[in-house]
Amino acid sequence: MRMINNQFIIKIGLTIFLLLCLFNMPYGFYQFVRFFALIGFAILAYQSYQQSKEIEMSIYISLALLFQPFFKIALGRELWNIVDVVVGIGLIISIFMNRKTTDNK
Template identity: 65%
Template sequence: MVRTIKLVLAILLFLCLFDMPYGFYQFVRFVALIGFGILAYKANEQKKQTEMVIYGALALLFQPFFKIALGRGIWNIVDVIVALGLTITLFRKNEV
């Protein structure tokens, strides 16, 4: 389940680099909030505090209710960094 969440989030974040309708970005924010929330919860269950804080912070960053206006260029950079980070963690053996 964790691997699937990471893969789906990474794909969605990479798709954000393309010119998509505004509703798609809203959808990504909701999915990211839920996905990163689950990942934070799973990390907490495994006593991985650093990963829990990272996933919790990402859930807050992507949440759709109080939007953080960074501008398209910076959001693209954030999307790529987060998607790459998620992709890298897919290949680790000791994962959350």
């Protein structure tokens, strides 16, 4: 149950920060979001690995690489906004999907 709580907190936090990126923020905020996303997605990938969820693990690793702050991927503001919204919605959907699977057990 503790791992699910950690996943919930990380996913909600990531969603909030990604959606805040839609607003005009200082550059340092976007750098912080990149570091937070890298760490958050890495933790989610590790927890998925522990639960033998290879597909989720691969998705989280890919997202960690996409958001990592060291070798930036230049997509342009509009495309990054789309990515932020899609990933945020995906995280919210994954919260409800994980709740359904834990409720059925």
